[in-house]
Amino acid sequence: MKVLMFGWEFPPFNMGGLGTACHGLTKGLCNQDIDVTFVLPKVVGNADITSSHVNLIVAENINIRSLKLRAVDSPICEYVDSASYSDAVRNCLEQSGKTSQGSVYGKNLFEEVRRFAEKCRLIAMHEDFDVIHAHDWMTYWAGKKAKEATGKPLVVHIHATEFDRTGDHPNQLIYDIEREGFHAADKIIAVSNLTRNRVIQHYGVHPDKVTVVHNAVEFTTPPPDAIKNDDKVVLFLGRITIQKGPEYFLHAAKKVLEVDDSVKFVVAGSGDMEPYIVELAANLGISRNVLFTGFLRGSDIDRAYRMASLYVMPSVSEPFGITPLEAMRNNTPCLISKNSGVSEVVSHCLKADFWDIDMMSNMMLATLNYKTLHQSLQENGKREVYSFNWNEPAAKCVSVYRDVLNRHYNNR
Amino acid sequence: MVSVCFYFQVHQPFRLRKYQVFDIGRNHDYFDEAKNRQIAEKVANKCYLPANRIILDLIKNTKGRFRCAYSITGVALEQFERYTPEVIESFKELAKTGCVEFLSETYYHSLSYIYSKEDFRRQVEMHKDKIKKLFSQTPTVFRNTELVFNNELANYVEGMGYKGIIAEGADHILGWRSPNFLYRAVTTKKIKVLLKNYKLSDDIAFRFSNKGWEEWPLTSEKFAQWVNSANGNGEVLNLFMDYETLGEHQWEDTGIFDFLKQLPWEILRHPDNDFVTPTEAIKRYDVRGEVDMHSFVSWADIERDLSAWIGNSMQKNALKELYQLESDVLSTGESKLIEDWRKLQTSDHFYYMCTKWFADGDVHRYFNPYDSPYDSFIAFMNILNDIVFRIRDIEPSACSGPKQKEADYNARKRAGRDYGENTAKDAGKDDDTSKYDGKDDDAGSYDSKTRAKATLSATGQGKGFLISETPSRLLAEKKR
Known part of the structure; x- marks a missing residue:
């Protein structure tokens, strides 16, 4: 079976979980003997783009005479995940004053998404494949165009809805594209039950059309060496946006510090809420114990996990959430929001409602003070995280492909 | 001659609430009153009350030929007194028939034997007093929490004056031998050990409603046949299980209550069969072999050890x-x-x-x-x-x-x-x-x-x- 896959990022050119997930999934599909052609908009610099397991096409490098390219001045200089994209766009909006959203978007991001769709339509006409698989809203137009041009069935994959990214204040245009994609699709794959419910609830999609395929994570390298550290450090790592719940982290920190003022709280990441969060720490009178590291990359991320006694993911809404798995791999116990896809599949971590400051700070203090708890979470968590692999989700995707193909040919 | 010995375990813990660090020193109230009440009421209605009714009817209708034993923890009794006093009353009614025996255990359903023999002894005394006060009986057979048992414990309990003790008939202890006889622990002189026939007990407790089980549906006739087949190679068949099996673990719509109503009649159909309580079994039958349980055995999980706790x-x-x-x-x-x-x-x-x-x-x-x-x-x-x-x-x-x-x-x-x-x-x-x-x-x-x-x-x-x-x-x- 051959799959034409549209994505927005692919490692090493990724900034978020979407690229990581696409990489893992395609690897799993490869193990199932599925041929994947992966199309992404462009790559930065002259990096080597050969990927061992997929046929990678970079739309930007394709010259098709019939396609006219318009030069656009885009605020996006790097291919980032959807959410950072919206952050960037939001910044752009703020800078340009309160102009109407449509015009600003039309000038950059949407233009780019539309251009990508147009190219993908042409690529689809030249490629040999059975099923189209599109990841998140930026590629839904691409998927739809490819389906219209070739008549092949379309599977759309939803990693995060606009509701997740914006804390239930969706941008209308993005919402419309998502909805359009869902309705154009033959089948929808959601990364968790949480996300599936959102798709059904907010986009008028029939429940039968949405299948849950939980993400996995694959760690082929051994975990890095432990950093010996007697300090009590609690870590937040993620974009500093409303979706990730950084303010709940600080409120819980405040409660912890009332009991034990030797605890350090580290906020790693950047985002539109950063100034507000720095100010909040000051207003709560806990600035002395809260450290901001800015955006971390590569081995710095692992180091941050390993220095922490506890990793906290207090997300307001997390369609899946891969960071707790990364923390567990680094031997760091986790406290995660119940409102996350990952909490549907992980057992050996602490779980709380993101708004339940008392419970979260209680769990933080317990993990910092009860060594057996800390150790049990470490040991069991590590065992659990290494049991994950992408073959299972890939197999579920394959059965979705079979399903749409069967229906496709029966209907003809 | 086969005597069937039923013993039902009745227990409800005082569940703890989600007590937080911030409660320390401020709030000494540890128990989830609402949840404990809710569960006590639910199980009373689904299990304790209807099952007690059926047992009482069976005792009356068989003119005392059906008899059985209960072990009710002190913490369960306390909760019944507080939340569902009608359950206490129905057990009192059963006690009055003279066909029901109450066993001895730790008041708090604790593992105290392993950690503090002194407190173990105190808790057993507390439980004994409670049973005496409520049911006017002084227990003579002991069962430890979750049937935790070993040689040393058998010896200790004998020293406390008990005539019998209950244990799991685990394969790794018995080997080829049958649980359907009375045994004696190698460390004791007189105290008799009643071993649970886990196969037949679990047929009711765990497999009764399992449609994937080859013997499903389990009828009282079929079960009585299995009991009869022990005739000639066994004397006392010990069916020990959680009382909550009846109506709670196996819901009423599985037919568990009908099974319970008919089973004694089916068993009594064979002239060689009858029912005994543990004390009656001890009086009637002699020890037929020795058991040597050096390490702790329990009735939990496949491991039958302490690893669950x-x-x-x-x-x-x-x-x-x-x-x-x-x-x-x-x-x-x-x-x-x-x-x-x-x-x-x-x-x-x-x-x-x-x-x-x-x-x-x-x-x-x-x-x-x-x-x-x-x-x-x-x-x-x-x-x-x-x-x-x-x-x-x-x-x-x-x-x-x-x-x-x-x-x-x-x-x-x-x-x-x-x-x-x-x-x-x-x-x-x-x-x-x-x-x-x-x-x-x-x-x-x-x-x-x-x-x-x-x-x-x-x-x-x-x-x-x-x-x-x-x-x-x-x-x-x-x-x-």
Whole structure:
């Protein structure tokens, strides 16, 4: 079976979980003997783009005479995940004053998404494949165009809805594209039950059309060496946006510090809420114990996990959430929001409602003070995280492909 | 001749609420009143009341040829008294028939034998008193929590004067031998061991409604056939199970109650069969072999060992710390504190911390109040820290005598009523308060001191208060 896959990022050119997930999934599909052609908009610099397991096409490098390219001045200089994209766009909006959203978007991001769709339509006409698989809203137009041009069935994959990214204040245009994609699709794959419910609830999609395929994570390298550290450090790592719940982290920190003022709280990441969060720490009178590291990359991320006694993911809404798995791999116990896809599949971590400051700070203090708890979470968590692999989700995707193909040919 | 011996285990723990670090020193109320009431009422209606009714009818209609035994924990009885007194009444009615035997166990359904033989003995006495008070019977057969058993325990229990003891008929103990005879532990002289026939017991308790089981549906005729087939190679067939099997684990719509109603008649159809209680079995049959159980055996899980309660480091730490506090708790002489400490010994609290099959999504226990073993450990350890807080709060100095302690205790209570909201609440709840009032003359001299203390506890923890995973050490350090 051959799959034409549209994505927005692919490692090493990724900034978020979407690229990581696409990489893992395609690897799993490869193990199932599925041929994947992966199309992404462009790559930065002259990096080597050969990927061992997929046929990678970079739309930007394709010259098709019939396609006219318009030069656009885009605020996006790097291919980032959807959410950072919206952050960037939001910044752009703020800078340009309160102009109407449509015009600003039309000038950059949407233009780019539309251009990508147009190219993908042409690529689809030249490629040999059975099923189209599109990841998140930026590629839904691409998927739809490819389906219209070739008549092949379309599977759309939803990693995060606009509701997740914006804390239930969706941008209308993005919402419309998502909805359009869902309705154009033959089948929808959601990364968790949480996300599936959102798709059904907010986009008028029939429940039968949405299948849950939980993400996995694959760690082929051994975990890095432990950093010996007697300090009590609690870590937040993620974009500093409303979706990730950084303010709940600080409120819980405040409660912890009332009991034990030797605890350090580290906020790693950047985002539109950063100034507000720095100010909040000051207003709560806990600035002395809260450290901001800015955006971390590569081995710095692992180091941050390993220095922490506890990793906290207090997300307001997390369609899946891969960071707790990364923390567990680094031997760091986790406290995660119940409102996350990952909490549907992980057992050996602490779980709380993101708004339940008392419970979260209680769990933080317990993990910092009860060594057996800390150790049990470490040991069991590590065992659990290494049991994950992408073959299972890939197999579920394959059965979705079979399903749409069967229906496709029966209907003809 | 085959005698069928039914024994049903009745138990409900006092489940703990999600006690937080911030409750330490502020709130000494550990139990989830609402949840415990709700579960007691639910199980009473689904199991205890209808099943008791059926058993009573069977005893009457068979003119006493059907008989059985119960072991009801003290904490279950307490909850029935508080939430569903009609359950107590129906057990009393059963007791009056003379065909029902009540067994002996620890009042708190605890693992105390392993950690403190002294408290084990006290809890068994408490349970004995409770059974005597409610059902006018003095138990002569002992069953330990979760059928935890070994040679040493058999010897110890014999020393306490029991005639019989109940254990799991585990394969690795019996080998080729049948559980359908009475045995004697190698370390004992006379006490007889009744071994559970786990195959036939579990056919009812676990497999009854399993449609994938080749014997499904299990009819009373079929089961009676299996009982008959033991004739000639067995004397007493021990069917031991949780009473909640009837109506709660196996719901009414599985036909479990109809099965129960018909089974005794089917078994009695064979002229060689009858029913006995454990004490009757012991009187009638002789020991046919020896068992040698060096390590602990229980009736739990496939392993039939202690790993469900003492398997991981959280469980071990929690249990160790709990029992480390024994002498400090008991020496306060404060009944409410001692009672709370003992309720924490109920084995279920440690079962909830089990991580054995947790990742497979296996729900290890009906009515588990926690989402995860980690949550239960956190709540438990927080409570232990509060117990230590209370001990420290009560003890004005490590060397004070009992009389002074009592005086301090009363003064504190009065001070609490004046100043501390939480202390006042506790004092109000304690039934013993009134009898001390007014008769302690020397309390006054401690008043100012204890007043200050009460105020301190009322304001709560304050900055830098200690929480520890070894709370017992906080006490030891203080004494030094």
